[in-house]
Amino acid sequence: MTNICENKEGTKNKEEKNEELSLPRIRVVLVEPLYQGNVGSVCRVMKNFGFLELYLVNPCPLEGEARAMSSHAIDVLQNAKICKTIEEAILGCDVVIGTTGSRAFKKCDHIRTPAYSPQMLKKRMSDYHPETKFAILFGREDTGFTNEELSGCMMIATIPTSHIYPVMNLSHAVGIMLYELSDLKMMGTVKTTDFDSFEALCNHFADVLKDIEFTPHKQDKMELMMRRIFGRADLTLCEAQTLRGIFRVIQYHAKKGKGENIEKIKIEIENQFEKEEFTF
Numbered sequence: 001m002t003n004i005c006e007n008k009e010g011t012k013n014k015e016e017k018n019e020e021l022s023l024p025r026i027r028v029v030l031v032e033p034l035y036q037g038n039v040g041s042v043c044r045v046m047k048n049f050g051f052l053e054l055y056l057v058n059p060c061p062l063e064g065e066a067r068a069m070s071s072h073a074i075d076v077l078q079n080a081k082i083c084k085t086i087e088e089a090i091l092g093c094d095v096v097i098g099t100t101g102s103r104a105f106k107k108c109d110h111i112r113t114p115a116y117s118p119q120m121l122k123k124r125m126s127d128y129h130p131e132t133k134f135a136i137l138f139g140r141e142d143t144g145f146t147n148e149e150l151s152g153c154m155m156i157a158t159i160p161t162s163h164i165y166p167v168m169n170l171s172h173a174v175g176i177m178l179y180e181l182s183d184l185k186m187m188g189t190v191k192t193t194d195f196d197s198f199e200a201l202c203n204h205f206a207d208v209l210k211d212i213e214f215t216p217h218k219q220d221k222m223e224l225m226m227r228r229i230f231g232r233a234d235l236t237l238c239e240a241q242t243l244r245g246i247f248r249v250i251q252y253h254a255k256k257g258k259g260e261n262i263e264k265i266k267i268e269i270e271n272q273f274e275k276e277e278f279t280f
Helices: 004-022 036-048 064-078 118-125 147-151 170-181 195-211 216-232 237-257 263-274
Strands: 025-031 054-057 081-083 095-099 133-138 155-157
Touching (some): 025 036, 036 064, 118 155, 133 170, 195 216
Parallel strands (some): 095 133
16 A cells, blocks of 8 residues: 555655756855854755755854754755855856945946846846856855955846945845745756856956056956956857957967067967867
8 A cells, every 4th residue: 555644755855856956056155254143044044945055155153053043944054065265165156146235336336337136137147058057145244245356256236225224134135135036947058158267268358458568557447347248248168268269369469569479379379269168
């Protein structure tokens, strides 16, 4: 005779597994959280919406209060990965999104613009391939992120709040963001470049600016502006590599005009389209 209890349990496990597979691949990263109660509350709200992957960069001690506040999401807390740097916490991710409560005061503030609301971010993310791995970063409760840390993200997100009191509690911000993304359906057919290749592209562009002797005091702003443009472009690996091929040609002529050694760049230009990376 079939055990009804076992059938119900099996159906429940199957439903949970299907729900987990349907969720977008999102890693929550808390950077140097100060209060263990907040970390526990983040674990709880993550599990509320089905997200289980938590990375913590140099967190506060995680003891009784963190366990108490996590409630039935203690497994999320216990399985959280502790990292020393943001770079370590985002390893393996394709798209890195930084969150901020600080608004841009001018249109050309490339550090914080364009800043997507949770609804706008969801729409942007829906264009990605279902296998895309996202990291969403949340900053310190007191100071948030440094400009340098935000500059390293591909996209920026913010939650619209009242000007009367715009700073949100960490767990509340995570909850709003994950609630909005919990039913995200990604419909893209072509996988975008991963974050490492994206970084290589941005760093290569920075090298080009130096080689063409771009106005020094404007270089940082130009690098950041292009990083934001590249981040919005959803570049495939082939497209990113092709852009780097164009950069090499620019560097070739710049160095040749200054009488520098161009042999290495010449070889790279000749071989660039023969590499396996130039496939979709």
